[in-house]
Amino acid sequence: MKEEILRFDHVTCVHRERTVLKDINLHIFKGEIVGLLSINYQGIKELLDVLSDNVPIHYGYVYFDEQLVNCYYREGSSRNKVSVIKKQSSLAEDLTVCDNIFALRRGFKKYVINSGMLKKQFRHFVDELGIDLQGDELVKDLSVFDRKLVELIKAVIAGTRLIVIDNISDLFSKAETSRFQELLHYYVNKGCAVLYISNHHEEVFQICDRVMIMENGQILQVLERQSFIRENIEPFYLSKWQNLERPGDLREKNVLLEFDGVTCERIKNLSFSVYRGECVILQDTDNIVTEEIVDILRGKKSLVGGHICLGYGEYSEKRRKNYLREGIAFIDKNPIESMVYKEQSYYENLSCLLKERKSDLLNGRKIKKSIIKEYISRTGEDIYTKNIMELSEASLYNMLYYRVHLFHPQVVILIQPLSEADMYGRLHILHLIKELTKKHITIIILTVNLSDTLIVANRLITIKKGRVSGEYKSDEFQKFEQDAITPENIW
Amino acid sequence: MEKKKNGIVKKFLSIRGMGQVVTVTIGLIIMCVIFGILSPSFFSGRNVGNLLRQIAPILLVGIGQSYVMITGNIDLSIGSVLGMSCMISATLMTKGISPTVAVFITLAACLAVGLINGLLVAQFHLPAFIATLGTMQTARGIAQIVNNNYNTDAIGKAAQGFRDFFYYGKLLGIYNTVWITLVLFLVFNFLLSKTRTGRHIYAVGSNIDAAGLSGVNVVATTVKAYLVSSFCAFTVGLITCATAGMGTMDAGNMYEMYAVAASVIGGVSTLGGQGILVGTIIGAAIWGVLQNGLQFAGAPVAMRNIVIGVIVVVSVLLDVIIRTGRKPKLKKSN
Numbered sequence: 001m002k003e004e005i006l007r008f009d010h011v012t013c014v015h016r017e018r019t020v021l022k023d024i025n026l027h028i029f030k031g032e033i034v035g036l037l038s039i040n041y042q043g044i045k046e047l048l049d050v051l052s053d054n055v056p057i058h059y060g061y062v063y064f065d066e067q068l069v070n071c072y073y074r075e076g077s078s079r080n081k082v083s084v085i086k087k088q089s090s091l092a093e094d095l096t097v098c099d100n101i102f103a104l105r106r107g108f109k110k111y112v113i114n115s116g117m118l119k120k121q122f123r124h125f126v127d128e129l130g131i132d133l134q135g136d137e138l139v140k141d142l143s144v145f146d147r148k149l150v151e152l153i154k155a156v157i158a159g160t161r162l163i164v165i166d167n168i169s170d171l172f173s174k175a176e177t178s179r180f181q182e183l184l185h186y187y188v189n190k191g192c193a194v195l196y197i198s199n200h201h202e203e204v205f206q207i208c209d210r211v212m213i214m215e216n217g218q219i220l221q222v223l224e225r226q227s228f229i230r231e232n233i234e235p236f237y238l239s240k241w242q243n244l245e246r247p248g249d250l251r252e253k254n255v256l257l258e259f260d261g262v263t264c265e266r267i268k269n270l271s272f273s274v275y276r277g278e279c280v281i282l283q284d285t286d287n288i289v290t291e292e293i294v295d296i297l298r299g300k301k302s303l304v305g306g307h308i309c310l311g312y313g314e315y316s317e318k319r320r321k322n323y324l325r326e327g328i329a330f331i332d333k334n335p336i337e338s339m340v341y342k343e344q345s346y347y348e349n350l351s352c353l354l355k356e357r358k359s360d361l362l363n364g365r366k367i368k369k370s371i372i373k374e375y376i377s378r379t380g381e382d383i384y385t386k387n388i389m390e391l392s393e394a395s396l397y398n399m400l401y402y403r404v405h406l407f408h409p410q411v412v413i414l415i416q417p418l419s420e421a422d423m424y425g426r427l428h429i430l431h432l433i434k435e436l437t438k439k440h441i442t443i444i445i446l447t448v449n450l451s452d453t454l455i456v457a458n459r460l461i462t463i464k465k466g467r468v469s470g471e472y473k474s475d476e477f478q479k480f481e482q483d484a485i486t487p488e489n490i491w
Numbered sequence: 492m493e494k495k496k497n498g499i500v501k502k503f504l505s506i507r508g509m510g511q512v513v514t515v516t517i518g519l520i521i522m523c524v525i526f527g528i529l530s531p532s533f534f535s536g537r538n539v540g541n542l543l544r545q546i547a548p549i550l551l552v553g554i555g556q557s558y559v560m561i562t563g564n565i566d567l568s569i570g571s572v573l574g575m576s577c578m579i580s581a582t583l584m585t586k587g588i589s590p591t592v593a594v595f596i597t598l599a600a601c602l603a604v605g606l607i608n609g610l611l612v613a614q615f616h617l618p619a620f621i622a623t624l625g626t627m628q629t630a631r632g633i634a635q636i637v638n639n640n641y642n643t644d645a646i647g648k649a650a651q652g653f654r655d656f657f658y659y660g661k662l663l664g665i666y667n668t669v670w671i672t673l674v675l676f677l678v679f680n681f682l683l684s685k686t687r688t689g690r691h692i693y694a695v696g697s698n699i700d701a702a703g704l705s706g707v708n709v710v711a712t713t714v715k716a717y718l719v720s721s722f723c724a725f726t727v728g729l730i731t732c733a734t735a736g737m738g739t740m741d742a743g744n745m746y747e748m749y750a751v752a753a754s755v756i757g758g759v760s761t762l763g764g765q766g767i768l769v770g771t772i773i774g775a776a777i778w779g780v781l782q783n784g785l786q787f788a789g790a791p792v793a794m795r796n797i798v799i800g801v802i803v804v805v806s807v808l809l810d811v812i813i814r815t816g817r818k819p820k821l822k823k824s825n
């Protein structure tokens with residue numbers, strides 16, 4: 001008989017008079033990887049809180065290790081042996097790998113720390129896994145993938161029965177994702193269980209034994225391995241994408257941005273061209289050059305070799321330092337955190353890039369009126385908002401993308417635009433990207449994994465080991481069906 | 492052989508914060524050589540003894556401040572607690588209370604300030620700067636009020652043992668002040684580098700959320716750091732009292748700045764999570780050597796302050812450059 005690790009029995013959670021988890025039934029057995037395909041993020045945080053900390057529930061029962069640990073009529077006991085690995089790091093960066101794994105865990109009893117002994121124990125673990133990690137390395141010197149590996153090892157060493165993976169694959173390249181999944185399988189075979197949360201069906205189908213589809217805090221359907229086909233998730237997922245317009249072909253092919261043999265620290269002889277009005281994906285398959293490309297285009301890094309041309313001529317270091325004036329805009333990976341001026345009004349946020357063009361442009365009331373008149377049909381009444389922190393995430397994304405729309409740069413670089421968004425969020429962002437393309441703004445999407453970006457792109461350029469490894473037009477996107485939604489899946 | 496040598500050097504430099512310690516140690520040696528050339532009596536046995544005694548209090552408050560700064564906070568009350576320690580102990584001794592009892596009462600008062608600091612910062616989430624600015628004023632007020640706004644009289648012959656223990660006495664030809672500092676350094680260095688408490692202090696400064704998730708009691712850890720800081724200030728307060736033979740209300744004025752300077756010059760990061768107490772020794776030594784050496788060279792007080800100020804700014808600048816300029820190393824994907 002299978003050993004049960006977790007059981008949610010009709011769990012309902014109400015938070016501020018709103019039902020955040022509705023009648024959840026969930027079974028996870030030892031040696032199993034269960035997927036949770038989240039159509040939206042609603043209820044995920046609450047689910048994890050109940051799962052790990054036994055926070056009070058409104059109705060139902062929670063069993064962990066076959067023991068009742070939480071139910072609606074009495075307070076739950078302390079914590080379950082659950083570790084959550086999420087995007088946000090749970091490691092102390094200034095401490096070594098060994099310190100993080102051993103000394104910073106609940107139940108570490110020894111007061112005086114013997115670093116040599118810890119290193120030996122750590123060696124034993126990594127040799128078993130065949131990975132190249134040193135126990136005395138500082139965490140801040142590790143790559144993102146290695147940090148997540150450390151978190152995984154820490155979870156296992158802490159005696160975790162259930163490991164929750166919460167949407168971390170956006171941090172990894174395809175190879176890293178596969179490697180991480182291999183390690184998960186290894187620990188699952190050793191007796192752990194995994195709850196794998198993702199909002200990409202391709203990913204959960206690849207690794208999980210069972211998949212639950214969740215939306216608005218409710219499980220909509222449970223799929224067994226034999227039912228892992230796209231058609232089964234279409235009603236919940238893909239059908240909502242059909243409103244997007246299919247990208248059209250380029251009428252003229254005028255080169256706007258060209259990398260010619262560009263070499264820097266990690267980039268090696270990188271050459272590619274981007275046409276005016278095009279939407280191109282640059283996929284950094286081994287997750288090493290994205291940051292460097294951005295630094296180069298922003299003038300923060302000098303080239304070791306090669307040239308970059310933008311528009312009429314060489315995009316020199318001097319021009320790169322004034323990238324906004326040169327018509328290059330950026331939208332960062334998590335723009336709501338990094339690009340929103342929280343103390344300023346919606347209008348001030350919307351129009352802030354225009355100052356780069358002409359500093360006194362915004363002083364006139366007429367200009368303000370005309371901008372509001374032009375954008376109110378897109379933003380609605382949000383444009384009059386003074387305290388933008390009251391707005392929804394979708395409204396904030398509107399504000400950031402319409403900021404670029406209003407600025408009308410030659411090129412906009414989108415850095416992993418879909419990495420922080422759930423399915424509805426991704427759909428919304430893709431609509432906004434479409435709006436930019438309609439204004440003939442050239443778009444470069446820098447990404448580590450394809451996610452759903454192929455739907456809006458004209459071309460995909462893959463980069464491996466710092467140089468171009470492949471180039472694909474939209475009619476060749478079907479090749480990537482295993483990794484991402486392709487236009488053929490939808491239209 | 493050469494390879495093994497390189498390995499040892501690499502291992503030594505890979506010790507947390509050792510890089511900056513090596514840099515500032517080289518700076519210290521250069522400074523000593525320059526002052527030695529400018530004034531040959533700089534290296535005389537007497538001056539070296541005095542120099543060590545001058546450095547000791549700065550090192551002690553530096554140790555306290557380093558603990559707090561590694562948790563990502565700051566303790567501005569350290570100088571006032573020092574003054575409070577000096578005034579309370581002196582007042583009690585002049586009232587005829589035995590030095591031992593006076594020391595324990597003073598210790599309790601100083602640790603209470605540390606406890607309040609820690610709770611305000613960690614439990615009530617007040618910015619450390621503001622919380623300790625408040626306790627700084629309060630502690631200074633207590634130092635003033637404890638003897639009705641007057642400096643105390645001389646602590647008297649009954650307290651001669653106290654004065655010998657903290658200032659005048661010698662062991663193996665070295666002043667007791669230096670021995671006390673050395674013992675406290677060894678204890679606190681062990682606590683910080685070899686124990687679970689030490690790791691927790693670094694973890695809180697490095698990533699407070701991660702520390703909390705890993706089961707570290709953030710409030711207790713922060714309180715411990717502030718208690719160490721108060722204990723160090725208390726000790727220096729007693730040394731100051733023993734040195735002057737009386738309690739002075741302005742004892743410890745500006746010591747919070749000296750403490751920050753010693754820590755920062757020695758490589759303790761203002762952003763938390765980084766630094767070692769060996770660095771604080773070097774930081775305090777640089778401060779002491781500059782004061783002493785510039786005095787020997789006949790430089791005015793203003794010049795000394797300017798030089799120390801510039802060195803503090805350069806040290807912090809170096810720290811920021813090192814922190815922000817550092818990129819995660821590249822590794823082949825497994």
